[in-house]
Amino acid sequence: MKKTAILSITTIALMSTAAVFLYLKKEDASSYNNNEQSSSSLKVSSQQDTEIDSASAKDMMEYFVSGNTELTLEEIRDNVANHHEQSSTAVVDEALFAKYLEYKSALISLDVQLDTTSISVDDLRALNQALLDLQAQFFNESEISILFTHDNRMREIALEKLLLKQEGLEDEEYQQRLESYLSEQPDYVQSSHQNQVLLQQLSSSEGLDEQGKYLKRSELVGEEATQRLEALDKQRAAFEDSFDVYLAERNDVLKDSFLSETEQQEKIAQLRTEHFPPEQLRRVEAIERIRANETKQ
Known part of the structure; x- marks a missing residue:
């Protein structure tokens, strides 16, 4: 594997x-x-x-x-x-x-x-x-x-959970049995499970339209936290847009047969500084390494 x-x-x-x-x-x-x-x-x-x-x-x-x-x-x-x-x-x-x-x-x-x-x-x-x-x-x-x-x-x-699902229980009985099992666990385990369920619910909102996502998040975590999540979404989207443009230009440089390997790396380094602020450069390089490793596997 x-x-x-x-x-x-x-x-x-x-x-x-x-x-x-x-x-x-x-x-x-x-x-x-x-x-x-x-x-x-x-x-x-x-x-x-x-x-x-x-x-x-x-x-x-x-x-x-x-x-x-x-x-x-x-x-x-x-x-x-x-x-x-x-x-x-x-x-x-x-x-x-x-x-x-x-x-x-x-x-x-x-x-x-x-x-x-x-x-x-x-x-x-x-x-x-x-x-x-x-x-x-x-x-x-x-x-x-x-x-x-x-x-x-x-x-x-x-x-x-898998064992309970394997029994083919109805949803209501499954939830009752699971809640009974969780009630026997330490408080921190119960809290971790609740947080995990919350994260899964938040993740499920990703497939909704903007209004639906906002309403679902507000219901789960409140208005203030929803606004912070939206701000993070915008930051992430802006970074991804910049990275896509950078990646296309980087590929053009790598395909330029008239450039030596050293010249290619110099141009790529210049592209990074043109598209990203200094605090994001190592992050960009890290993503490039991850993608390169995935390609090799």
Whole structure:
């Protein structure tokens, strides 16, 4: 199985919640700016409008690893070490992070044969066991408890859902059985599940027209949050439009047989600066690398 397929299935099975941007109240802005001066240098371009997630060891490590398309592993290790020195609240030590990077590398090459169109109970059980075995290979019980309790619990919920659906229950009975099962889970698990359902509902609104999307979002998260989501939509659309134009011009340069490879790269670098502000250049280069890797697979 291709690595991309393995990664996508792993992401689904882990039931991870999507990353969200943090919006600050006006009275918090001054404190935030002071803290950001010392931490902004540790973030890649795509992370500049977010805060370093220091809620837990797992959250912080995931935050830094999320920059792996723009940084080398060595640069990521350096950023974690620097953050550890700067922050009195840092909860990640270098030794644990080194093991976590090794685990993430092994996760990419995890060989579990799954049907990418429909995950069965047996598929998810096999994936769950493979992940548990991999965790045990790199971490002790205490570290597993700290790093993976939430992810492992969410996979258990995913498995329970599949088992209930396998029984062919009517919608009402399915919901009752699921709610009964969830009521036995810790509060944080229930909250995570509710957040996941909310994200799925928000995602389902993408197929609606603009008015329908706005009304659906308002119903789910309120007027203020809906306006912020719309602003993000516009920023994303503007970036994608610029990237499409840039990509077409970049392809023309690559097809120009009269240019040497060095001249092509110089012209492409010039195109990036013409189409994007400095803070987006590394993001653009990262997307280009991702697409190039996907083409090779």
